[in-house]
Amino acid sequence: MTNIVSGNSLAEVAALIGDPARANILQALADGRALTAGELAWHAGVSAQTTSGHLAKLTEAGFIALAKQGRHHYFRLASPEIATAMEALMIVAANGPRRYRPTGPKDQAMRTARTCYDHLAGWLAVTLADRLSARQFIVLSDGAAAVTEEGHRFFRDFGLELDEPKNTRPLCRTCLDWSERRSHLAGQLGAGLCQRCLDLGWIKRGRDSRAVTFTPLGIEGFRDTFGITLP
Amino acid sequence: MTNIVSGNSLAEVAALIGDPARANILQALADGRALTAGELAWHAGVSAQTTSGHLAKLTEAGFIALAKQGRHHYFRLASPEIATAMEALMIVAANGPRRYRPTGPKDQAMRTARTCYDHLAGWLAVTLADRLSARQFIVLSDGAAAVTEEGHRFFRDFGLELDEPKNTRPLCRTCLDWSERRSHLAGQLGAGLCQRCLDLGWIKRGRDSRAVTFTPLGIEGFRDTFGITLP
DNA sequence: CGAATGCTTCGGCCGCGGCCGAAGTGTTCG
DNA sequence: CGAACACTTCGGCCGCGGCCGAAGCATTCG
CATH class of the missing domain: 1.10.10.10 (Winged helix-like DNA-binding domain superfamily/Winged helix DNA-binding domain)
Structure with missing residues (x-):
């Protein structure tokens, strides 16, 4: 048996x-x-x-x-659980040893910025999390994140209303990035940021791919609002 | 192409x-x-x-x-990423429709309490998270958790020193439980709790399975310290 | 030393499952 | 209407890969 x-x-x-x-x-x-x-x-x-x-x-x-x-x-x-499971597998795949992985132009675009179900991923998302963290708008720790008081004000100014759960600090999930191997933002905040960027016309979803492209407006916006200069 | x-x-x-x-x-x-x-x-x-x-x-x-x-x-x-990916797949499997899943006695023990890499999972872990949340020692929200001030004192009394990250609230990851389909505690706190219960001799790891068993001491301990009555 | 144990390599069998061509349903045109 | 289109079902081919028996290396005994 x-x-x-x-x-x-x-x-x-x-x-x-x-x-x-x-x-x-x-x-x-x-x-x-x-x-x-x-x-x-x-x-x-x-x-x-x-x-x-x-x-x-x-x-x-x-x-x-x-x-x-x-x-x-x-x-x-x-x-979303399916997407989560796939991302978890991608992380394992990315960590694996000398896996043959030819890198094409589309792959490069994916690494720069893509959507992951309802939030952003790739270089853009990781950098975004870094900047927000450096400016004390969010606090990253051990696979999770919290939005600070100043963060709430900042996101409200940006056009994002975050639900305040009960009597305490709201949290947003982090999600390990398979291409960058570092955390980016998921959860309510991650989804909200992605949607807001789409609404503002800063980024556009690709036709056949999860990669997103930047509009001139977006390049300006990411620089002025988040201090991110696109590569 | x-x-x-x-x-x-x-x-x-x-x-x-x-x-x-x-x-x-x-x-x-x-x-x-x-x-x-x-x-x-x-x-x-x-x-x-x-x-x-x-x-x-x-x-x-x-x-x-x-x-x-x-x-x-x-x-x-x-x-640990491998274990994470497997758990993510288990969640998908558990959510799936009428999947044929015969339930044996070992399976039942697994559902009650088991280890998940370095922390606890199953009914015990989910109930533990509930109790700690109800007593305001931790705050669960959107796939993450925060330890409160009182929580820190409580865990210190229990014999757990949690590293205080930088200048802010420490966080512990939550991990979706495939058998209970609700969150249990992972991260530093989850690992610490599991280790402490083992050290105290409250639980023992099974020989051929991830299921854990309770000692008489453990049954008493979980009741007195956490208010959990084992089934 | 030779026998026993734990694990791996080799060779060959066999069946599951992915694949496509052809044919069958349902929908939208002119 | 019938033709074009989108998709599914059916039937049969075929190859990848999991499986075990037998044999080959290591290590630990007596």
Whole structure:
């Protein structure tokens, strides 16, 4: 007799992500947007039939959700937990030894700035966390972060209202960045900052990728408001 | 041309966990202890030769580390990130729909109390977090936690010295529990609490499992110190 | 020294699962 | 309507990779 407890379900879930085509599909959906089966087939790099099979598996497992709209089938990640698990795996992958990883231009853009479900990631996000920390707007510690009094004022000026939980200091999660290997901001603050930057027209989401691009307005804004000079 | 960026490495890492035998091996190592190849073969439920192959793959990928000691080969997880990724996958597995999951007695013990790398998990850990929160020793919010002034005094009385980071409130990470689907304490505080309970002889680590058992002293201690009555 | 133990390497079997071509549903056009 | 399009289902091919038996190294005994 073996000591299997729920090892099977761990393996099942991991195996589902462990296929290249499915991993590409999930990564394409990682920013939370919904894509059609056809678009996902392109991302996956396999035929439409094969993709359909993968999508059925992912849907049945509860990884993705389907919304039918006319003759298009839109798929999106079913929960943020999926994205979290993928990021956790990316961190392991990034820490791994001499893994062959060719670096293309798209990869470079991803490393500079990308979305991670509902918040920002990459160089921009890590630098942002640094600056906010240096100016005492947030306090980073042991995998979590707190917003200070001055921070609340600053974010309010920036156009962000943060819910004040109960009687105490509000917190925002940190999220380890796979490309930078340091923390960036997630949680309510991370999501709010990302949304606000989009609303202000500072950044734009890429069409086929999670990478985001900067508008001239954004370059100016990040410099003046956060003291960040883009590379 | 497809849009593959590092999708391959995500798939590679996930596929490595995605085999039942390897998943069992990794779960057996999840509490941070080092086990021999033979013990791992038993946990994996496959022959020694097959296990050897799996261990070689996991080692090469940087998932586990090998320490040779006489004719025994001791393997342990190479980094906490691996454990984190596994927990993230377990959460996804637990949230999934009608996944067939037979529940044995060992499984029940695991759900009650187990170790998760360096801290406690399961019913005990979740209840502990609840009690500490109710008594205002810690403040939980949005995936993170802060220790209050009173909390510091309480933990010091309990025999735990927490490093005070810089000039501000220290934080301890929370970690989503796959069996309870709620937060328990990780980070410095979580690790410290677990170690202190072990030192006090309140709990003991199981021989073949991550489940922990309670001593009579522990049953008394958890009741008197934390107000927790064991089921 | 030879036998026993712990682990790894080698070789070959075999089945699961990913893949595509072809055909089948449902939707939107002109 | 019928044609074009988006997607799924079916059937069959095929190769990767997990598995074990047997043999090969190390280490520790008596």
